[in-house]
Amino acid sequence: MLEIKNLNVSLEEEEKQILKGVDLTVEAGKVHAIMGPNGSGKSTLSYVLAGRDGYEVTDGSATLDGTDLLDLEPEERAAEGLFLAFQYPVEIPGVGNMTFLRTAVNAQRKARGEEELNAAEFLKLVRAKAASLKIDADMLKRPVNVGFSGGEKKRNEILQMAMLEPKMCILDETDSGLDVDAMKLVAEGVNALRDEGRAFLVITHYQRLLDHIKPDVVHIMADGRIVKTGGPELALEVEENGYGDILAAVA
Amino acid sequence: MTAMEKLQVKDGVDQETVDAVRSVGERYKYGFETEIEMEYAPKGLNEDIVRLISEKNGEPDWMTEWRLGAYRRWTQMQEPEWAMVHYPKIDFQDQYYYAQPASMAKEKPKSLDEVDPELLATYEKLGIPLKEQMILAGVEGAGDAAAEGRKVAVDAVFDSVSVGTTFKEELAKAGVIFCSISEAVREHPELVKKYLGTVVPVSDNFYATLNSAVFSDGSFVYVPPGVRCPMELSTYFRINAENTGQFERTLIIADKGSYVSYLEGCTAPMRDTNQLHAAVVELVALEDAEIKYSTVQNWYPGDENGKGGIYNFVTKRADCRGDRSKVMWTQVETGSAVTWKYPSCILRGEESQGEFYSIAIANNMQQADTGTKMVHLGKNTRSRIVSKGISAGKAQNTYRGLVSMHPKAKNSRNYTQCDSLLIGDKCGAHTVPYIECKNNSSRVEHEATTSKVDDDQLFYCRQRGMDEEEAVALVVNGFCKDVLQALPMEFAMEAQKLVAISLEGSVG
Numbered sequence: 001m002l003e004i005k006n007l008n009v010s011l012e013e014e015e016k017q018i019l020k021g022v023d024l025t026v027e028a029g030k031v032h033a034i035m036g037p038n039g040s041g042k043s044t045l046s047y048v049l050a051g052r053d054g055y056e057v058t059d060g061s062a063t064l065d066g067t068d069l070l071d072l073e074p075e076e077r078a079a080e081g082l083f084l085a086f087q088y089p090v091e092i093p094g095v096g097n098m099t100f101l102r103t104a105v106n107a108q109r110k111a112r113g114e115e116e117l118n119a120a121e122f123l124k125l126v127r128a129k130a131a132s133l134k135i136d137a138d139m140l141k142r143p144v145n146v147g148f149s150g151g152e153k154k155r156n157e158i159l160q161m162a163m164l165e166p167k168m169c170i171l172d173e174t175d176s177g178l179d180v181d182a183m184k185l186v187a188e189g190v191n192a193l194r195d196e197g198r199a200f201l202v203i204t205h206y207q208r209l210l211d212h213i214k215p216d217v218v219h220i221m222a223d224g225r226i227v228k229t230g231g232p233e234l235a236l237e238v239e240e241n242g243y244g245d246i247l248a249a250v251a
Numbered sequence: 252m253t254a255m256e257k258l259q260v261k262d263g264v265d266q267e268t269v270d271a272v273r274s275v276g277e278r279y280k281y282g283f284e285t286e287i288e289m290e291y292a293p294k295g296l297n298e299d300i301v302r303l304i305s306e307k308n309g310e311p312d313w314m315t316e317w318r319l320g321a322y323r324r325w326t327q328m329q330e331p332e333w334a335m336v337h338y339p340k341i342d343f344q345d346q347y348y349y350a351q352p353a354s355m356a357k358e359k360p361k362s363l364d365e366v367d368p369e370l371l372a373t374y375e376k377l378g379i380p381l382k383e384q385m386i387l388a389g390v391e392g393a394g395d396a397a398a399e400g401r402k403v404a405v406d407a408v409f410d411s412v413s414v415g416t417t418f419k420e421e422l423a424k425a426g427v428i429f430c431s432i433s434e435a436v437r438e439h440p441e442l443v444k445k446y447l448g449t450v451v452p453v454s455d456n457f458y459a460t461l462n463s464a465v466f467s468d469g470s471f472v473y474v475p476p477g478v479r480c481p482m483e484l485s486t487y488f489r490i491n492a493e494n495t496g497q498f499e500r501t502l503i504i505a506d507k508g509s510y511v512s513y514l515e516g517c518t519a520p521m522r523d524t525n526q527l528h529a530a531v532v533e534l535v536a537l538e539d540a541e542i543k544y545s546t547v548q549n550w551y552p553g554d555e556n557g558k559g560g561i562y563n564f565v566t567k568r569a570d571c572r573g574d575r576s577k578v579m580w581t582q583v584e585t586g587s588a589v590t591w592k593y594p595s596c597i598l599r600g601e602e603s604q605g606e607f608y609s610i611a612i613a614n615n616m617q618q619a620d621t622g623t624k625m626v627h628l629g630k631n632t633r634s635r636i637v638s639k640g641i642s643a644g645k646a647q648n649t650y651r652g653l654v655s656m657h658p659k660a661k662n663s664r665n666y667t668q669c670d671s672l673l674i675g676d677k678c679g680a681h682t683v684p685y686i687e688c689k690n691n692s693s694r695v696e697h698e699a700t701t702s703k704v705d706d707d708q709l710f711y712c713r714q715r716g717m718d719e720e721e722a723v724a725l726v727v728n729g730f731c732k733d734v735l736q737a738l739p740m741e742f743a744m745e746a747q748k749l750v751a752i753s754l755e756g757s758v759g
Contacts, residue, residue: 050714053706074713083714090711094729103725104715111716143729160715 001199002026002049002168007060009041009048018044020224021060026168026217031200033210035235036221037243042203043087045221046172050084051077064168079111081167085157085174092144097156100144101126105163129162133189151182158189169193170201175209187212207239222247292349298322301464304349308433308467311440321453321463328457334620335649335681336589338562346527348465348498418482425481427511428473432500435471442473446504450533450570450597458529458564458591462498466531469499474509474540483739485514501532505540507573512543514742526551528587529564538573538600543581545738546594547746550586552753555644557616560588567594571603574629579606581737583746584621585753593651595624598632598660605634608737610746612727612753613646613678622652622683627660627693636667639731642678643754649681656693663693671701672730674723674754724751 002025009019018041026032036042048055049062051074062069069077092100106116117125130140133155145153154174161169171190175183190200190213202213210218210232218234219226222243227250228234238246292303301322305315330341422429428439436443453463470486486501505511528550534542544567553560563586569578580594590613596605607623625634634654642648654665671680682699704726712722728735728747735743 050710052710073718074710075716075718078714078716086711086714090705090707092708092711092726092729094732095725100712100715100725103717103721104712107718107721108716164715 001028002062002064002201004045004049004062005060007045007048007062008058009044010056010058012054012056017058018055018224019048022221022224022226024219024226026199026201028167028199029194029196030216031194031202031213032217032219033202033204033215033235034219034221034226035204035207035238037247038205040221041224042221043172046084046170046201046203049077049170050074050082075107075111078164078166079108083161083164083166083169085154085161085169085171087173087176089145089148089153089157091146091148093146095144096141097144098123098126098140101140101160101163104160108164126159126163130159132192133159133162134185135159150177151179151185154178154182154186155189158186162189162193167197168199168201170203172203173205174202175204175206183209184212207235210235220246222250291347294347295344296322296346296348296465300348304465304467307349308436310433310436313440313444314436317448317453318464321460322465324454325457325460325464328460330457334591334651335647335683336591336618336620338589338618341527341562343461349467421481426475426478427480428471429484430471432466432469432471432502435502439471439473442504443471443502446533446535447502448533450535450568451531451566456566459531459566462500462529462531462566466498466500469501469530470503471501472503472511472513474505474511476507476509476537478506478509480509480511483512483514485516487516497526497528497530499530501530502535503533503542503544504535505537505542505576507537508539509537510541512739513545514739515544515546516549516745526561527564528561530566532565532567532594534567534569534578536569536571536573536576536578536600536603539575540573541577541579542569543579543739544569544594545742546580546582546584547738547742547749548582548584548586548590549749549753552586552615552617553588555615557588560617561586562589563587563592564589565592567592568624569594569596569605571596571598571600571605571629571632573603574600575602576600577604577606579608579737580623581608581734582610582621583734583738583742583749584609584611584619585749587619588617590617590619590621592621593623595626595653596634597626597628598634598663599628600632601629602631602633603629604632606737607634607636607638608734609638610641610731610734610750611638611648611650612641612750613643613648614753615644615646617644617646619647620649620651622650624653625655625665626653627656627663627665630659630661630663632660632663634663634665636665636669637733637737638667638669639734640669640671640680640682641674641727641730641750641754642671642680643674645677647679647681649683651683651685653685654687654695654697655685656688656690656695658689661690661692663690665693665695667695667697668733669697669699670730671699672727673701673703674727720751720755723754727751727754 004022004024007019007022010017022045034042049069057070064080064082067080102122109116135155139152145156148156174186202215215232218230218232220228228246292300298319301318302315305318451459454460472484474480503513534544536542550561550563571578578596582594584590594607598605605625611619611621613619622638623636636652638650640648640650650669652667654667656663669682673680680701684697686695688695704723708726709722712725713719727750731750735746738746
């Protein structure tokens with residue numbers, strides 16, 4: 001589904017290379033995790049895939065089901081089915097959460113040539129999805145992420161994901177700032193979306209999220225490269241010994 | 252687009268905004284010109300022109316004299332220069348001061364059926380349901396079946412002349428007078444004499460004095476004591492003819508214990524030359540009366556390079572003359588090349604209230620200097636100001652506001668909130684509050700913020716599938732929410748679309 005080949009990325013403003021040849025293939029129906037120390041380029045990878053400004057791709061490619069992502073605008077990538085759950089969800093004052101969701105859902109439907117949802121259809125859908133994430137009606141009415149707790153923000157990201165039904169979901173440190181209960185809720189939301197036709201890329205520092213969202217494949221990223229790939233046991237190894245041993249072994 | 256089409260969406264009104272951005276191909280969709288034979292008075296301004304205008308309107312002598320007095324006064328006055336707007340010197344002798352559709356010159360039409368169909372077509376294009384059968388239906392209640400159609404009475408002014416007023420009979424039943432001001436001068440001279448120029452005196456300022464001399468038409472409303480006006484009243488102003496100034500005059504009187512909500516909409520064709528608009532609006536609220544006055548101003552703003560557009564110099568003032576009277580101004584200013592406008596409240600009656608809600612959007616080369624004056628004269632008076640200024644392109648947007656607490660205005664309160672939003676790095680936002688407090692029991696609060704449309708917000712919206720213009724429209728509409736909520740529903744939707752349209756091309 002997602003194929004990244006020899007991806008090299010620098011910052012636009014300064015000549016600093018962040019990604020130094022990332023190769024990664026995520027198959028449909030699978031959950032891949034990327035772990036790595038701070039500054040290894042994990043978040044950059046997610047931003048570059050989503051099309052954020054400020055990065056320059058100097059080499060390599062990234063495709064989603066054969067479509068070249070790097071040529072597309074962020075909204076076109078979204079319509080292709082790429083979703084990024086933000087590490088720091090952005091606040092939009094004055095814009096109701098529901099309005100935001102509906103605008104987003106219908107923008108994507110329109111871009112794909114599908115019929116837009118009317119108010120009633122949308123309301124029914126959002127209420128059902130929100131209930132499963134324990135998001136109450138009040139949270140749907142409040143402005144997007146404004147005054148939300150850390151847990152609410154992350155649940156809101158998962159709600160957006162559930163509404164948009166993307167093919168390829170990237171979760172960027174979705175566990176940061178969450179207590180155990182909130183993490184469980186978020187993980188349940190993600191697990192409920194696991195599906196043969198959908199793939200996940202879970203970026204995290206810690207093993208604990210992976211106790212709840214069981215990955216098929218675990219990658220270790222360091223200094224802009226994927227340095228080691230293995231099964232779920234690799235995450236446990238990191239948990240026990242830190243990154244030091246692994247990095248020393250591949251160096 | 253007809254009025255009916257835009258009334259479907261309720262819950263997600265923002266969706267409308269989004270659709271508007273997509274569907275409106277051209278920048279300024281009201282930029283068409285109606286080909287219609289016009290009759291002009293000769294260019295320039297002198298006593299003969301003033302007399303001619305008065306004569307065309309069939310005015311009595313006292314009105315002619317009133318105008319001439321204003322004209323003589325005007326010749327002694329200087330154009331004000333204190334506002335933060337720059338434009339080439341206006342040659343007031345190079346303007347037409349009177350233009351009217353030729354079909355109306357000979358004999359005024361007796362009913363709308365006699366009005367030139369071209370004119371009616373123009374208004375239809377503007378989405379104005381001038382014909383009575385095209386009742387501007389009400390917005391359906393949330394999820395419920397369409398509620399009983401909410402009616403809006405319309406007075407339409409084309410260049411200098413009022414072309415028709417709808418729902419007159421129904422209003423008359425309630426005792427409400429709603430007609431063009433020229434008609435009011437003829438039919439209700441006692442009311443006009445009593446109130447005209449009492450809120451904005453003839454000598455008030457350069458543009459108001461000019462207006463007093465040459466105003467050609469406008470709307471007049473009188474709501475008798477204890478009457479709640481049964482429908483919204485609305486005026487649409489349209490400048491069509493080239494090199495024509497539009498000087499309309501609006502006078503609204505809400506007698507004791509009455510209520511009226513009044514909407515004003517404005518458009519003009521796209522022209523390379525600048526057009527002058529200098530209106531005067533006077534509101535009088537007597538004891539326990541309430542007036543809501545909403546404006547969506549969408550005059551042609553000029554092109555990206557600042558060529559063309561309307562110069563909008565407007566004096567709007569409300570006199571809360573009676574105790575416990577209340578006036579609420581709501582304005583959405585998206586158009587005009589230059590805007591100079593300060594809808595104000597004189598809070599004379601005890602416990603009277605004034606409110607001002609404003610959205611001013613300036614894009615490209617537009618300049619807006621707008622705000623309000625709240626003059627507290629009576630005891631226990633209250634005022635509230637919420638101003639949202641949005642600047643994009645190379646535009647300059649200034650909020651200028653005066654809050655004045657006079658010695659007798661004991662225990663009065665004002666709250667002012669002034670927020671500015673910048674899009675891009677070549678525009679400017681300025682806030683100039685003047686506060687005078689001459690007693691020690693009153694309280695004045697002022698809060699101001701300036702922010703930028705954040706790249707992170709835009710990226711977040713785009714990652715969810717919205718394109719850049721949808722994203723900007725969404726963020727800006729969120730910023731304006733407090734004010735949009737103060738508008739009547741039909742206007743709120745129109746305003747949201749306008750916000751989107753007027754910011755097209757402001758990013759990227």
